[in-house]
Every structure is written in structure tokens, then in C-alpha cells.
Amino acid sequence: DTGVSQNPRHKITKRGQNVTFRCDPISEHNRLYWYRQTLGQGPEFLTYFQNEAQLEKSRLLSDRFSAERPKGSFSTLEIQRTEQGDSAMYLCASSLVGGLVSNEQFFGPGTRLTVL
Amino acid sequence: AQSVTQLDSQVPVFEEAPVELRCNYSSSVSVYLFWYVQYPNQGLQLLLKYLSGSTLVKGINGFEAEFNKSQTSFHLRKPSVHISDTAEYFCAVSRTGTASKLTFGTGTRLQVTL
Numbered sequence: 495d496t497g498v499s500q501n502p503r504h505k506i507t508k509r510g511q512n513v514t515f516r517c518d519p520i521s522e523h524n525r526l527y528w529y530r531q532t533l534g535q536g537p538e539f540l541t542y543f544q545n546e547a548q549l550e551k552s553r554l555l556s557d558r559f560s561a562e563r564p565k566g567s568f569s570t571l572e573i574q575r576t577e578q579g580d581s582a583m584y585l586c587a588s589s590l591v592g593g594l595v596s597n598e599q600f601f602g603p604g605t606r607l608t609v610l
Numbered sequence: 611a612q613s614v615t616q617l618d619s620q621v622p623v624f625e626e627a628p629v630e631l632r633c634n635y636s637s638s639v640s641v642y643l644f645w646y647v648q649y650p651n652q653g654l655q656l657l658l659k660y661l662s663g664s665t666l667v668k669g670i671n672g673f674e675a676e677f678n679k680s681q682t683s684f685h686l687r688k689p690s691v692h693i694s695d696t697a698e699y700f701c702a703v704s705r706t707g708t709a710s711k712l713t714f715g716t717g718t719r720l721q722v723t724l
Contacts, residue, residue: 498653527711536614536700536714537654550711585653599712601646601653 496520498602500586506608507576514572515605519588526569527599528561530554531583543569544591576609583607612637612703616715623722625693631686631718633701640706643684645675648698648717657699660684661706671695696722 499518507513519526524545529537540559541551545566555561558576563569573580583606587599617632635641642661646654658669665677675686684701698719702712 529712534716536702536716537712539711539713542711587654598656598659601655603651603653606651 498586498588498600500584500602500605502605503603504606504608506610508610509578510575512572512574513576513607514570515584515586515607516568516570517586517588517602518568519586520590520600521567523588523590523600524566525589525591525599526563527587527589528569528571529585529587531585531604532581537585540571573607576607578609581607581609612639612641612705612713614701614703614713614715616701616718618718619716620719620721623691623720625722625724626690628689629687629691629695629720631699631701631720633684633686633715635682635684635701635703637682637703637705641703642706643675643677644702644704644712645669645673645684645686646700646702646714647671648700650697654700657686691720691722693722693724695720 501516527542528540531537543563558574561571583604585604586602589599613636615634623629644659645657648654657673658667660667660677668674673688698717700717701715704710704712
């Protein structure tokens with residue numbers, strides 16, 4: 495169990511560029527979540543996957559955002575045409591539904607995005 | 611929908627003193643309750659959770675919390691804090707059932723000084 499990993503840890507980009515983040519969950523965890531955390535706030539839910547199926551998306555997830563989990567393992571979050579308001583920490587979490595510790599989400603270290 | 615209110619944005623405390631971080635929630639359905647800690651530039655680590663059963667929940671690092679359904683509260687306590695407890699603490703709720711999304715409060719910054 496190596497924990498949830500996220501890459502890159504930091505990303506600086508110019509307004510209008512596209513960015514993609516990757517999350518590798520704990521192996522065999524079947525649920526994967528994305529959250530966004532802005533300065534001074536708690537994390538806000540964006541979307542989650544059960545295996546490869548995207549089951550829920552927040553209204554925060556505008557059409558410039560897309561997330562995938564193609565093989566039910568790692569996930570990517572892409573932001574197209576970035577805006578300064580997208581600057582935030584993007585957190586990934588995973589959990590095992592049906593396991594003994596169901597409902598516990600394990601978080602990665604996050605990717606901090608800065609849009610100039 | 612659920613919401614969480616953390617009443618204190620910052621709590622300064624001296625080392626070895628007791629501390630209480632307050633959390634109130636609102637929900638029209640049954641919920642699970644969680645406390646997470648976040649150290650600078652790191653992700654969130656689960657301190658403790660209430661799913662059912664005893665309303666007094668013990669977690670890691672000497673923390674405990676008590677679920678009070680009538681007051682819709684889930685306050686976090688530690689009898690004696692250490693410098694290393696300095697961090698941001700988040701209260702969160704999810705509706706009961708299998709691993710649904712978390713709704714977080716805005717966080718409380720615990721600052722422990724000598």
C-alpha cells in the first residue's frame with residue numbers, strides 16, 4: 495500500500511492553456527474522487543468514479559473540465575482554456591466500497607495549479 | 611444536501627493545554643461524520659470518524675470527538691496538545707450508505723505555541 499499519488503505536485507500555466515493532472519489511487523480501491531480546494535476553504539467535491547464509470551459530477555465541474563478513469567485504475571483531470579479562477583489545489587482520494595473500512599477516503603498530496 | 615459549519619477559523623493554544631474545535635452540521639438525511647487534518651503542502655489525513663454506535667469516538671494522535679445528534683454537533687477535543695498538532699483541521703459529513711462524497715467545512719487553523 496503506497497498511498498494515493500498525484501502528479502505533478504505543482505503546475506504553473508498561462509491563462510488559456512490546457513492542463514492535465516494524474517491520480518494513482520491505492521491499488522484495488524474501486525472508488526476515486528476529485529476535489530478542489532481554494533485558499534482558506536475546505537475541499538469541494540468535483541466528481542467521482544466507481545471503477546471506470548463516472549457516477550456523479552458537481553455543478554462546479556464546468557464544460558472546460560473533464561475527468562476520465564479509462565481502465566478503472568488511474569484517473570486524469572483535464573482543464574481546457576484555463577482561467578485564473580481555476581488556481582487551486584486539486585485533491586484526489588480513493589476508497590474501497592464494500593471493504594471493512596468502507597467510507598474512509600484516502601487522500602493524495604494534491605496538485606497545486608497556478609494560472610497566471 | 612448537507613452543510614458543515616466550523617465556528618472558529620483560528621484557535622491559538624499553548625502546548626499541553628486542552629483544546630476543542632467546534633463543528634456543527636446540517637442535513638435532512640442521516641450522515642456520517644469525519645475529522646481530517648491537513649499539514650502544510652500535504653493532503654488530508656483522517657483523524658477519526660463516526661458511522662454508528664458509541665457517540666464518543668477516539669482517533670489517532672490522542673484526539674476524540676463526540677457526536678451530539680440533538681445539537682447536530684461533532685466537536686473535536688484533545689486533552690493536551692503538542693507543537694506538532696499545529697495544522698488545519700476539517701470537519702466533514704457524508705450521507706449514510708456506501709462511500710459517498712464528502713462535504714467539508716471551511717477549516718480551523720490550530721496554532722500551538724510554547
